[in-house]
Amino acid sequence: AQKITQTQPGMFVQEKEAVTLDCTYDTSDQSYGLFWYKQPSSGEMIFLIYQGSYDEQNATEGRYSLNFQKARKSTNLVISASQLGDSAMYFCAMNQAGPGGYNKLIFGAGTRLAVHP
Amino acid sequence: GAVVSQHPSWVICKSGTSVKIECRSLDFQATTMFWYRQFPKQSLMLMATSNEGSKATYEQGVEKDKFLINHASLTLSTLTVTSAHPEDSSFYICSARDHLEYSPLHFGNGTRLTVT
Numbered sequence: 001a002q003k004i005t006q007t008q009p010g011m012f013v014q015e016k017e018a019v020t021l022d023c024t025y026d027t028s029d030q031s032y033g034l035f036w037y038k039q040p041s042s043g044e045m046i047f048l049i050y051q052g053s054y055d056e057q058n059a060t061e062g063r064y065s066l067n068f069q070k071a072r073k074s075t076n077l078v079i080s081a082s083q084l085g086d087s088a089m090y091f092c093a094m095n096q097a098g099p100g101g102y103n104k105l106i107f108g109a110g111t112r113l114a115v116h117p
Numbered sequence: 118g119a120v121v122s123q124h125p126s127w128v129i130c131k132s133g134t135s136v137k138i139e140c141r142s143l144d145f146q147a148t149t150m151f152w153y154r155q156f157p158k159q160s161l162m163l164m165a166t167s168n169e170g171s172k173a174t175y176e177q178g179v180e181k182d183k184f185l186i187n188h189a190s191l192t193l194s195t196l197t198v199t200s201a202h203p204e205d206s207s208f209y210i211c212s213a214r215d216h217l218e219y220s221p222l223h224f225g226n227g228t229r230l231t232v233t
Contacts, residue, residue, distance in 0.1 A: 035221055035222075037224075042226075043208060043210070043226065043227045043229070044224065044226045044227065045161075045210065045212070045222075045224035045227075047221040047222070047223070047224075050221055091160065091161070104151060104163055104166055105151070105163070105212075105222050106163065107160045107161045107162075108160060109159070109160045110159075110160050
């Protein structure tokens, strides 16, 4: 069965510094997609960045980048130049095939990031 | 970008009553929508997949008679919590894709349900 593991329940970082949030996954699929979402205290889920299993380059989106190591089955999120507004829960997620051919998303336990001024 | 609207954002109801939560895709058609449940300080757990024009697919351990899902059109899915009890109090959030299988899910803002 597919599984997403986030081993850091909480992290803190100084404003303007970079921080890395860890995520490992387990799957027997050859083709899969990996996602990161941010959930502020208000509850909405904000999509940050995506990495496809066949992408040769690490994904980047503004201050967000992924350190994708396929052989190690890890996709760590790097947030550069942290801002106070980055304080939130961060979830790593992966597509999981469901009956009928659609793909559902399964989530890791999440990491709570606190950015300190 | 794709927008998913969820209503209501919060609701308080008494034990034994039913509550309906709506999830709409505002600027795209969604043949498939997903309903998640989130307890405080925990991750999102998939409850069921809502399929337009057919029965929902429930995850293991989710009572289909308790959580009724209807996906009557390409832009609307509803989740009805029937005969709600305090243990049903949770954050419910829906999501949908606008096209490609590996495109990200777009989430509604969630519904916080409190059953007294």
